[in-house]
Amino acid sequence: MNFIHGNTRRLLMVAGLVLAVGHTPAAAQDAGQTAFRMAVAESALHQDEITAFYRSNGYSAIWVGDAPEHVARRAALINALSSAHLHGLPTGAYVVEGLLALMKNARTPRELGAVEAALSLAFVRYARDVQSGVLHPSEIDDGLVRPVAVRPASEHLSAMLADDDGAYVAQLAPRSSQYRALMKQKLVLQELIRHGGWGPTVPDGKYERGASGAGVLKLRDRLVAMGFMKPTASPVYDDAMVAAVQAFQRAHGLEPDGVAGQGTVAEINRSPADRLKSVIVALERERWLPADRGERHVLVNQADFSAKIVDHGRVTFQTRAVIGKNTHDRRSPEFSDQMEHMVINPSWHVPRSIITKEYLPKLRANPNAVRHLEITDRRGRRVDRGAVDFNQFSANSFPFAMRQPPGQSNALGLVKFMFPNKYNIYLHDTPQKSLFAREVRAFSHGCIRLAQPFEFAYALLARQEEDPKAFFHRILNTGKETKVDLDQPVPVHLIYRTAYIGPKGDVQYRRDVYGRDAKIWDALQKAGVVLPDVQG
Structure with missing residues (x-):
């Protein structure tokens, strides 16, 4: 006023x-x-x-x-x-x-x-x-x-x-706690920029326990300025610095090994102005979301490679996730929908795009390729590969479907979670468990793979089954494809947030793996949004 x-x-x-x-x-x-x-x-x-x-x-x-x-x-x-x-x-x-x-x-x-x-x-x-x-x-x-x-x-x-x-x-x-916290972080960053930021950047290199020298001193000073360690006169990469680097890595979605390698140093050197752009983009993204997210909802943050169940504003379950590969036809889209059911022991009905782009060329070269997949006609009858000349078909004329039966090696693993949508996106298990150990987890065709799909299922079923784990495994052990409806559909929000506020009020930043936030920032600038108090 x-x-x-x-x-x-x-x-x-x-x-x-x-x-x-x-x-x-x-x-x-x-x-x-x-x-x-x-x-x-x-x-x-x-x-x-x-x-x-x-x-x-x-x-x-x-x-x-x-x-x-x-x-x-x-x-x-x-x-x-x-x-x-x-x-x-x-x-x-x-x-x-x-x-x-x-x-x-x-x-x-x-x-x-x-x-x-x-x-x-x-x-x-x-x-x-x-x-x-x-x-x-x-x-x-x-x-x-x-x-x-x-x-x-x-x-x-x-x-x-x-x-x-x-x-x-x-x-x-927006009345969400996330929006209010992001606005506060915007003010914090603006004030920080007005007072000179976090000081000199850290020279490229790899810094680890026992190291010393000018680069270590600049790393120490920047971590102190960022609030990840207390001021110290130590010139050595000691236990305090290891702990500080680990804290920084956790706050930026990096593997917390305590070593300041190329990736960690690059993130440490990001300017407050860059972080401010991420916060402003996050505010715009928050305005796009539905005001009513659902008292219970599933939140998949693609930039964080995570999937969460949120109950009354509190995260009650969280697991690592794999998202779509960073190519034009595989990036996971962003939208909201309602999860209606899960399928235990699912078949994988191969999407048409994958059939024609990946499997048809292999079948032309060798009709016995990809034997783990059944080829079926329009009536669902299994096709004899040896009786078909696959070279006669183009991507447009290929008349068959392909399906992988339930099993341990199924591409969807042993359970999938469905919120039917025109993008054919859902959450599912995977036999490729090693991918969850990666720092950047963008490998799928677009669907979201979960590191702990069974536990995710137990959490969803807990509201309708007295013993959700026993219920789940009783069906799983049959080996039969079984649809299980959720008594109460659960909203699912697939988002992409490179800046967000954690449950303890801690600011979290992630890399812009798809480059989407850079596009949004450019568009906001063209619309007239500026960085306050930032010169040049």
């Missing part, structure tokens, strides 16, 4: 002239109302939703007037627009100075109508930006298939018209 206090009361009260028409002759009053309405309609000419709203309510003013509610709404809006940078929004988009000038200079009903329309236009844009995001995800990357709920302008305007104290404006931003 300091921004408002710096202006005169007349600045906020000037629109009260509209209500003064009641003290003029009827003819003049009617003329004034007509001029006001025409100005509103003309000023919002190309904004059909806004003009329709005003037509439907007889051009009742939201902002222009000298009643307490008009003053409160104007103050709340101008305060929100002038504070938009706190949310990482493009502050220049709301032309606050221009709005203030319009309000200050408005005298006639026509000018006041222009003020009314201008404030509504700015309000609707701000409301959508802060609630649903500045960008349209699908326009940024084809893996961002998440639809974003955008409230109609009429709903925002109606809510504001019914609001007597301007509180609605303050309720527009």
Whole structure:
């Protein structure tokens, strides 16, 4: 509100002239109302939703007037627009100075109508930006298939018209604890940048226990500046530094071996400005998510290579995950859906794209290739490989399906978790357990592989089975493909977050393995988002 206090009361009260028409002759009053309405309609000419709203309510003013509610709404809006940078929004988009000038200079009903329309236009844009995001995800990357709920302008305007104290404006931003914590981290980073950041970077190299020299000193000083170790005069890579490096590695998704190798040094040398970009992108991403995530939901953070079950805001189960390989046709998409069932002892019905791109060339060279897969016709009957000339088929004309029966070596492992979607993405077990030991785990065709799929199943079944482990293994031991419905579907959110706040309030950063956040940041910059207090 300091921004408002710096202006005169007349600045906020000037629109009260509209209500003064009641003290003029009827003819003049009617003329004034007509001029006001025409100005509103003309000023919002190309904004059909806004003009329709005003037509439907007889051009009742939201902002222009000298009643307490008009003053409160104007103050709340101008305060929100002038504070938009706190949310990482493009502050220049709301032309606050221009709005203030319009309000200050408005005298006639026509000018006041222009003020009314201008404030509504700015309000609707701000409301959508802060609630649903500045960008349209699908326009940024084809893996961002998440639809974003955008409230109609009429709903925002109606809510504001019914609001007597301007509180609605303050309720527009996401209410999640993650969003609030990210906003705090944004302020922390901005303050850090203003005071010079984390100091000199660390020279390239490999640093480990017992090492010394100038590089070790710079590593020590940077870890101290980052808050991962207490100040010390020791010039040696000692136990304290090992512990500090491990803490840094855990906070950045690196293998916590206590050795500052090439990957760890690269992350240590990332600037506060780079981290600030990640936080601003994370705020935008948070605005894209559904406001209601579900009291119980599954959260897969692709950048963290993890899958979690969250109950009432608390992580109750977590496991490592493998995501899609970093190629155009394999990257895991981002969207939300409802997990409806699991399949124990699943068959793998090979996706058409994999059949034609990977297996058809092998079958052309050798009809006995990939013998672990059954080839079936349209009726599901098994095809005799020896009776088929696979060279006659192209990717478009190949008439068969392929299936891998249940078993230990099945590509889906022994259980899969289904939330039916047009992208054919689901969570599943895998026989390739060694991949979970890797630091970067992007190897699949797009589906999410789980390191602890059985335990994940027990956690899901715990709400509907007295002994979920025994229930699961009783079915597993039959070796038969069995569908198990979840009594209560569980929302699943496939996200990608390179900056997020951990359960203990600790900030966590991850590498941009798909390069998606870099694209989002570029798009935010083009939309007018800037790094505050960052030169160059």
